[in-house]
Amino acid sequence: MQIDFHYATTWVVARAAGFNANDANIIAYASQYVDDAINSGHIKFTNGASYERASTAHGRLDYKNVEELKNMQVWLPFHFLPGNGGLPAGQNPKGSFIQKLVCTPGSYIAHDMVAECINDKHRPHALHRLGITSHVFVDTWGHQGFAGVKHHINDANDLKSMNDHPIESLIAEISGFFSDLSQGCTLSQGHVQALSNSALPYESWSYVNGLGEVVKRNNPVDFVSAADELCKVYQRFIAHDTAAEVHGLSNPLREAISACFRQFENANCEQRHQGWLSAIADDFFGLGTGVATYIPKGEGSWKHQALGTTRAIGDDEYILTPDFMNSNWKYFHDAAKKHRLAIIDDILPRYGICVA
Secondary structure (H helix, E strand, O other), rough: OHHHHHHHHHHHHHHOOOHHHHHHHHHHHHHHHHHOOOOOOOEEEEOOOOOEOOOOOOOOOHOOOOHHHHHHHHHHHOOOOOOHHHHOOOOOOOOOHHHOOOOOOOHHHHHHHHHHHHOOOOOOOOOHHHHHHHHHHHHHHHHEEEEEEEEEOOEEEEEOOOOOOOOHHHHHHOOOOHHHHOOOOOOOOOOOOOHHHHHHOEEEEEEEOOOOOEEEEEEHHHHHHHHHHHHHHHHHHOOOOOOOOOOOEEEEEEHHHHHHHHOOOOHHHHHHHHHHHHHHHOOOOOOOOOOOOOOOOOOHHHHHHHHOOOOOOOOEEEOOOOHHHHHHHHHHHHHHHHHHHHHHHHHHHHHHHHHO
C-alpha cells in the first residue's frame, strides 16, 4: 500500500471512527511517515544533549543492497509483520520456519500488536504509535503471502492482470527500482518481484509464488476489508477496550471508499493520492474537509518543526528548543522505538518467532 491508503484513506477511516480532524491528521501523517523515515542514529544538540531516532524504512536504493535487505529491525516490525500462518500463539503452520514469517491479513499477531498500542494509550505519543500500528496492520493485507526476509518464497513469476492491464506498461510506469528489479531479478525480498501490484488499489492480479502455487489477488476487495478492520481498531482505541464490540465502517462509507479504490486507476501513487484529497475537499465522504497536506521533509515537515532543518540528511548539530520534547517528530520516533521493541521482544517470541 502507498500514500493514497496510508495517508488519505487512513485519514478518512480515522474520521469515520470518531477522531477529530487534528487527531486524524496526526494518525495519518505517522502512518505514511513509516515509509519515509529512512534515517537512524543519534542526533546531537549544541548544548550537549542528544536523541536517538529510529529508521522505519529503507531508501529506494537499498532495495538493491542485499545486506541492507536482511535488516529485520525494519522490514518485519514495520512492513512485513509475520503472520504465523494465521494461527494463535502456541501453534505452528505446516512447513519450515519461513511459513511463520509470511504476512497474513489480520493475524493474531496483528491483533496482539493492536492491543499493545491500545494499552499504551496514556502515552503522549499514543496517536503517533496508532499511526505506525495502522500502517503495519493494513500492510498485512497489502503484503499478504510475502515475507520480509530474503527467501525464494517471495518469488513472483508469471504475473498477470485480471483487469486486462498490460503488465509491461505497469512495469514502465511504476517506480524505477521495481522496474529495474523485475527483469531477471534473483532477489526475493518482500514483494520486489511482484512490482507494485500489491499496492495498486484497483488491480486484480495473479502470480506464481516460490512454492509453485498460483496466487490470485483482488486488491479492491482486500483494501476495503483492510479499511473496515482498521476502523474497528480505531473504534476500540477510542473506547480504550481491546475487545469492544464495534461495527466498523458504515455501508455507505464502505461503498464510497470502494469507489475511490476502483476509480482512481493510476499506477502513480501521488496522482491517486491527489484524487483522494480532492474527494475529501469535496466532502465526498461526508466527514468534513480538514485533511492537512502531507510534507515528509523540508519546510513545514515534522522534522523541520522539531529541528529547524530543511536538509534531507540533516545537520551536524541542532539547537535544542523548548518545543522539541513535545514535537510530533520526536513523538513519532519515541513511538517507533516502542513499537519495534514490542514486536520483536514481546509479541513475536510468544509465537516462537525469534528474528533479532
